[in-house]
Amino acid sequence: MPESLNKIVNQDVQLRPYNTLDIPARARLFASITSVEELQQLLQESPVDTDDMLVLGGGSNILFAGDFPGMVLQIAIKGKKIVEEDDSFVWLEIGGGENWHQTVRYAIDKGWGGIENLSLIPGTVGAAPIQNIGAYGAELADVFERLEAVNIASAEVRTFSKEECEFGYRDSIFKRALKGKFAITKIVLKLSKRPEINSSYGAIQSELERRNINEPTIRDISDIVISIRNDKLPNPEALGNAGSFFKNPIVEAEKFEKLKQSYPQIPGYEISENEIKVPAGWLIEEAGWKGKKIGNTGTYRQQALVIVNHGGATAEEILNLAAKIQESVREKFEIDLVPEVNIIS
Incomplete structure (x- = not known):
């Protein structure tokens, strides 16, 4: 490895x-990136193929299904x-690299509205556009203007408009055509x-109403959302978890x-004239999974949509549980559940 990268890159992390x-897995190489210039240098000089x-x-929407043989880039750019x-x-x-929830509270302290309904969503600001985070009647796309990202292959900086991000329900171009191809820096x-x-x-x-x-x-609104989410x-x-495991x-x-x-x-929320969104948590609970524990994993006692690590769970255990839940819901309701968590295999 070039000596210039020794301060940036760590081995076997x-x-x-x-x-x-809270799943154990190892990365052959790991780099915490604090500036665009640092990222560009690493991409240009790295011994690892892009x-x-x-x-x-923030690692809040990810499941490592095994060790990662390449390089993990943690975006830690602040400001x-x-x-x-x-x-x-x-x-x-x-x-x-800013914390998303702290950013929400920062905006509230300034009196700026638009993201208060997205309080207490875990993760970083850079990860927020990837799945177009949303909760309690709001989503990132409602207030999104643009983003800057670095092309992993070329190290070039590119600006994406809202339209170019192709936002959908918990979705964006960065989960489809451009998955893994860009690092969002701001x-x-x-x-x-x-x-x-x-x-x-x-x-x-x-x-x-309860609080008059x-x-x-x-x-x-933020305080109430925080209270609801904590409940x-x-x-x-x-308790190890990645939030909602399924969309x-x-x-x-x-x-x-x-x-x-x-x-x-059965609850449902109209998305369009011909489409209804059904809460996955309700489906999973009706299929008998709420609070169920199998080995070191299970679903949360308060919310069936959340798969938890009770301590010592492996990725295999979690994936097996997820597959059993999907099978149960499919058999009972003829509905396919799609993971919201990004599974890295």
Whole structure:
């Protein structure tokens, strides 16, 4: 390895501290990147083929199915600054290595709205556009302006507009055509100085009523979302998990109506005239998996959608459990569950 990279790259690194599922795996090479220039230097001088590189954020949406034989690139680029503003909005540029939730609270402290519903989502800012993070009636695409990324193969910097990111439900071009081909170094969000409160999600509205809050602020919404998430989801530091293991499936309206005949209580949220989103957690719970423990893994007692590591679980155990859950849901509802977690094999 070139001597110039010795300060950046470490060899044979245990990845357990870098994934919230707490799964042991080793990377042959590991580099923590703190600037675009550092990343470009590494890409240009690395002894590893670019096809054998993995870009890692906070490790909150990843399952290592085994040791990684190439180089793991952890994007640790920090910084926040206003790059444009007018009477109504600020355009905030944020380094890809910043913590997402801390960024949300930073915006709230400034009085800037638009991402408060996305409070307490784990992970880094740079990872947020990859799956177009979303929760409680909002998603990143609602406030996204553009991002800057480095091409892994050429080390060239490229700017992507919102349209070029091709955002969908928990999806973007970086999960499809450009998967693994770019490292996101910074993003720009358009945040409102005159926030519009989004309390449309049922659980938020119920909690507002319970707290007797008639005119909520963005901080109220954030605090409620944090409370709801803490009630439903385990803290990864106490119980290894990667949040929602599966995406909420989207089914045709006709199929949903047929399901309602057999399961009148099935919840659904209209995506379009012909599409209904069904909560995967409800399907998994109805299939009998909520709180079930098999070996060192299982589903969380409060939320069936979350697969947890009770301590010492292997990737094989988690994948076997996920497959059994998928099979059960398919047999009962004729719905295929797709993992939201990125499985690295």
